[in-house]
Amino acid sequence: MKAASHRIRFLAGVVLGTAVGLSLSWALLRATRRDLVSERKRREAIISVQALADLVQRVGFPSTRVGQVVPAWQAQKPPGTFARIVAFAGAQLVASTDPADRGARETPRRLSREEKPLYDQGQRIRAAVETNREEASARKPEIEIDGLAAGALALAAPLQSGGAVSGLVAAQFPGTGHAHGGNAGLAALLLAGAIAVFAVFAWAAGERRLLLAAGATVCLAGALLIHANAAVRTVREELRAADEAVAAYATAQGGQAGEVLASLQVPVDPPLAPASWDTDEFRRPRRLIGEDGHPDEVGLAGRVARASFEATRALFGVAAVSLLLLLVAGFGGFSRAGRELVEHRQAYLYITPAMIGLLVLVFFPFFYGITLSFTDSNLYNTNRSIGETWIGLRNYGDVLGDFGFIQRAQGGGFVINYLNFYWTLLFTILWTVSNVSFGVVVGLALALILNTRDLALRPVYRVLLILPWAVPNYITSLIWKGMFHQQFGVVNQFLGIFGISPIAWFGKVGTSFFTAFATNGWLSFPFMMVVSLGALQSIPAELYEAARVDGATRWQQFKAITLPSLRPALVPAIIISVVWTFNMFNVVYLVTAGEPGGSTEILITQAYKFAFERYRYGYAAAYSTVIFLILLVYGVFQNRVSKATEAA
Amino acid sequence: MAKRSLTGEPPHGPLHAILIVMTLYTIYPILWVICIALSGRQNLAIAELPPDPGVLDRLRAVMPWPQHFSAANFASVLRDQPFARWMLNSAIVSAATTLLGVSLACSAAYAFSRFKFPGRQPGMLLLLVSQMFPGTLTLIPLYIIIVQWLGLGSSMFGLVLVYGTTSIPFSVWMLKGYFDTIPKELEEAAMMEGASAGKIFWRIVMPLATPAIAITALFSFMTAWNEFIIAATLMDKEFKYTAPVGLRFFVGGFQQQWGYFAAGSILVSVPVVLLFLYLQKYLVSGLTAGGVKG
Numbered sequence: 057m058k059a060a061s062h063r064i065r066f067l068a069g070v071v072l073g074t075a076v077g078l079s080l081s082w083a084l085l086r087a088t089r090r091d092l093v094s095e096r097k098r099r100e101a102i103i104s105v106q107a108l109a110d111l112v113q114r115v116g117f118p119s120t121r122v123g124q125v126v127p128a129w130q131a132q133k134p135p136g137t138f139a140r141i142v143a144f145a146g147a148q149l150v151a152s153t154d155p156a157d158r159g160a161r162e163t164p165r166r167l168s169r170e171e172k173p174l175y176d177q178g179q180r181i182r183a184a185v186e187t188n189r190e191e192a193s194a195r196k197p198e199i200e201i202d203g204l205a206a207g208a209l210a211l212a213a214p215l216q217s218g219g220a221v222s223g224l225v226a227a228q229f230p231g232t233g234h235a236h237g238g239n240a241g242l243a244a245l246l247l248a249g250a251i252a253v254f255a256v257f258a259w260a261a262g263e264r265r266l267l268l269a270a271g272a273t274v275c276l277a278g279a280l281l282i283h284a285n286a287a288v289r290t291v292r293e294e295l296r297a298a299d300e301a302v303a304a305y306a307t308a309q310g311g312q313a314g315e316v317l318a319s320l321q322v323p324v325d326p327p328l329a330p331a332s333w334d335t336d337e338f339r340r341p342r343r344l345i346g347e348d349g350h351p352d353e354v355g356l357a358g359r360v361a362r363a364s365f366e367a368t369r370a371l372f373g374v375a376a377v378s379l380l381l382l383l384v385a386g387f388g389g390f391s392r393a394g395r396e397l398v399e400h401r402q403a404y405l406y407i408t409p410a411m412i413g414l415l416v417l418v419f420f421p422f423f424y425g426i427t428l429s430f431t432d433s434n435l436y437n438t439n440r441s442i443g444e445t446w447i448g449l450r451n452y453g454d455v456l457g458d459f460g461f462i463q464r465a466q467g468g469g470f471v472i473n474y475l476n477f478y479w480t481l482l483f484t485i486l487w488t489v490s491n492v493s494f495g496v497v498v499g500l501a502l503a504l505i506l507n508t509r510d511l512a513l514r515p516v517y518r519v520l521l522i523l524p525w526a527v528p529n530y531i532t533s534l535i536w537k538g539m540f541h542q543q544f545g546v547v548n549q550f551l552g553i554f555g556i557s558p559i560a561w562f563g564k565v566g567t568s569f570f571t572a573f574a575t576n577g578w579l580s581f582p583f584m585m586v587v588s589l590g591a592l593q594s595i596p597a598e599l600y601e602a603a604r605v606d607g608a609t610r611w612q613q614f615k616a617i618t619l620p621s622l623r624p625a626l627v628p629a630i631i632i633s634v635v636w637t638f639n640m641f642n643v644v645y646l647v648t649a650g651e652p653g654g655s656t657e658i659l660i661t662q663a664y665k666f667a668f669e670r671y672r673y674g675y676a677a678a679y680s681t682v683i684f685l686i687l688l689v690y691g692v693f694q695n696r697v698s699k700a701t702e703a704a
Numbered sequence: 705m706a707k708r709s710l711t712g713e714p715p716h717g718p719l720h721a722i723l724i725v726m727t728l729y730t731i732y733p734i735l736w737v738i739c740i741a742l743s744g745r746q747n748l749a750i751a752e753l754p755p756d757p758g759v760l761d762r763l764r765a766v767m768p769w770p771q772h773f774s775a776a777n778f779a780s781v782l783r784d785q786p787f788a789r790w791m792l793n794s795a796i797v798s799a800a801t802t803l804l805g806v807s808l809a810c811s812a813a814y815a816f817s818r819f820k821f822p823g824r825q826p827g828m829l830l831l832l833v834s835q836m837f838p839g840t841l842t843l844i845p846l847y848i849i850i851v852q853w854l855g856l857g858s859s860m861f862g863l864v865l866v867y868g869t870t871s872i873p874f875s876v877w878m879l880k881g882y883f884d885t886i887p888k889e890l891e892e893a894a895m896m897e898g899a900s901a902g903k904i905f906w907r908i909v910m911p912l913a914t915p916a917i918a919i920t921a922l923f924s925f926m927t928a929w930n931e932f933i934i935a936a937t938l939m940d941k942e943f944k945y946t947a948p949v950g951l952r953f954f955v956g957g958f959q960q961q962w963g964y965f966a967a968g969s970i971l972v973s974v975p976v977v978l979l980f981l982y983l984q985k986y987l988v989s990g991l992t993a994g995g996v997k998g
Contacts, residue, residue: 400821402819406811406814406815409811410809410872414831416869418842418870429841506723512716523731528948530930530951531951531972534969538962546766552762553759578730664839664843680841683840
């Protein structure tokens with residue numbers, strides 16, 4: 057098969073890269089403009105609802121005059137707008153302009169049974185306002201906004217009298233219907249231009265690959281830059297337009313509210329402040345409307361700067377993707393990959409189902425977790441996007457950069473900060489080394505004993521000694537936890553026989569470590585024993601006989617014959633059991649539970665506690681990533697070592 | 705005696721002593737849990753100590769022999785507690801996990817063993833590395849995917865998906881090692897006879913690999929049967945608990961129902977312990993074979 061010419065490939069690359077890049081930019085621009093329109097609509101809706109809440113609170117709530125305020129408020133709004141006022145006292149629907157509330161359902165009246173969701177929404181908002189006030193935070197939304205069909209919005213805001221939330225304004229606004237598109241014409245024009253320019257260039261440049269690559273890159277970059285430039289200008293103009301429109305809307309609402317109050321002869325004191333109605337869903341003022349009723353220039357400049365920054369960031373992403381496509385296509389990557397895919401289609405068919413599962417539920421969660429490790433994600437901001445909580449490498453700095461695990465106590469002595477990473481790392485290493493050593497020594501010793509010929513009851517011992525491996529390790533852990541109970545545990549009762557008073561096993565670092573060590577030792581030595589026994593049985597007896605004929609002592613036989621024969625089986629077993637012990641979550645989590653004070657946590661249980669007991673998801677993710685890196689380094693290192701031992 | 709010193713064998717007496725001590729260490733906790741289960745009470749202690757206990761009383765309290773025999777704990781854990789339901793949940797989840805995991809792993813392992821294709825080496829390496837992913841790193845994303853995106857919270861299907869896919873890497877490594885030992889000539893001969901690739905896989909390779917598949921299936925089954933953290937995270941309805949989550953429920957937090965726990969532990973452990981003892985010879989060879997190659 058004859059390879060296609062470089063010119064054709066790079067032309068295809070330009071077409072593909074520019075088309076993908078421009079479509080992505082176009083889609084991004086369209087999404088941004090949509091967001092702008094919907095943001096504007098939401099701001100106007102919030103201003104409108106806040107204006108109504110302000111009016112209702114001024115005329116006195118609950119009072120009969122509320123019934124006059126709502127229709128007056130609705131008077132100049134587009135058809136489809138209506139509002140309902142709920143008072144919690146007596147579950148009253150005080151006023152409503154909802155077309156459904158006419159005739160028999162005329163207000164004021166009690167809320168009916170099927171209107172319970174409305175009442176519940178009010179209680180939810182009341183709880184949110186109180187929570188936020190107690191925590192001095194903005195965690196729970198105080199204004200609930202729901203998107204309805206056809207772009208309509210349903211809002212609910214609290215009504216307050218004397219500081220307490222005593223009612224609810226629920227309003228609906230119709231959808232405006234039309235949303236802006238992107239500038240598809242410009243994008244198409246740019247695509248055609250880039251292709252045309254590159255075609256001319258390629259004709260002149262001939263079959264020189266690097267020159268073609270450079271030319272293609274320039275064409276692609278030019279098209280993307282021109283489009284991005286236009287897009288940023290559009291967004292900036294629309295931002296300003298939106299802010300001006302919202303400011304004008306707020307001013308108009310203020311004027312209307314003034315008229316309503318005048319007609320009801322309610323004194324306007326303190327004066328109406330339409331700018332203060334422009335809040336976010338936590339009722340925090342946005343400060344985007346100045347006192348003069350025009351957009352606040354500082355706020356607007358900030359918004360424009362942020363939008364430009366985000367556009368630039370997006371442009372870099374888009375450019376990287378499309379450049380990659382261009383170069384891969386240009387250097388023949390796709391045609392090669394395609395050929396190979398066809399050639400090995402059978403192999404790929406066999407692995408595809410497994411790979412899809414792995415991608416979705418193993419590798420994607422892994423990379424998602426790594427991404428989380430760069431954010432400040434915690435219980436209180438799970439609904440924010442990753443971009444909003446991005447904090448770069450700060451979590452890693454917090455985990456690895458804090459060396460202060462020994463602190464000076466107030467009394468002058470030293471205390472260890474058990475939450476510190478390095479203490480836990482030290483403890484984990486101690487835990488792993490001691491447990492694996494115990495397993496190897498005991499397992500090997502028992503294997504040697506069981507390998508004695510003519511030993512009575514060998515099969516019985518073997519089965520009984522293997523049992524701990526078969527018992528699920530979470531059950532083992534809970535059993536030992538019960539046996540180490542201070543008051544009723546059998547271990548303390550046993551010590552009592554010798555007159556030793558009960559020990560609080562989980563009260564000191566040393567004894568607490570011992571409980572986990574005893575548990576893990578119990579369940580881990582059978583593995584080493586069985587592995588060693590298998591290897592021992594495969595050593596031919598003639599070797600020993602020959603050694604004895606040569607007059608070797610038992611120790612010499614052990615060193616010269618037994619150990620070398622055990623190595624191929626024992627080395628991998630030790631490698632595996634180091635990883636198992638390092639991550640032995642169940643034993644530590646269930647037996648010591650980190651007592652006392654988190655001192656006996658190993659890395660994996662500590663990471664779990666940061667995530668699920670302290671709810672610091674981002675920090676826990678960074679912690680886990682560090683664990684992964686430690687294991688990876690260990691794995692690579694072990695691979696070298698075991699290859700070296702195999703070669704030796 | 706003379707014969708022993710001639711062959712260099714040590715005397716058997718001390719060896720028996722060591723073995724007996726170690727056997728006591730291994731079976732005491734098991735006897736303890738059986739004793740608590742059969743005591744008919746929820747107490748942690750085997751026997752009540754009198755106010756001023758003597759040595760004999762204390763000895764009594766550590767002898768794993770209940771004061772009264774009663775099957776009440778077994779009866780009420782199955783009747784009054786939803787434990788039978790939890791065992792059923794575990795059985796369904798473990799069986800489905802085994803089916804899903806092993807079937808996906810079989811075809812992938814066959815490809816990795818038989819075909820040379822771009823991405824084969826990196827693929828195997830990637831599977832190995834994925835075994836090092838800390839569970840704490842993937843647990844939150846898994847929760848988001850399964851519960852929030854797929855809407856499979858408290859669903860056995862969601863748990864099966866997670867267990868099935870996470871068991872794949874280990875199974876692939878085990879099975880690939882075994883497939884490598886099956887001579888290629890058999891397949892080539894079948895190919896000469898005109899058998900299709902699918903037929904070769906189903907009729908020749910799979911039957912030959914039955915022992916390895918059985919071991920891999922046992923591993924998948926035991927992993928799912930014994931797993932407890934992911935199940936505790938995803939299953940928040942008591943009715944949908946698996947047996948491990950349920951057992952922890954008996955003695956975790958403020959509950960101290962040690963009798964139920966002990967009876968439940970025995971019910972959960974007996975099947976896997978028997979399976980394990982039956983198949984342990986193969987387990988070791990499988991593990992170390994994978995290890996040597998890794």
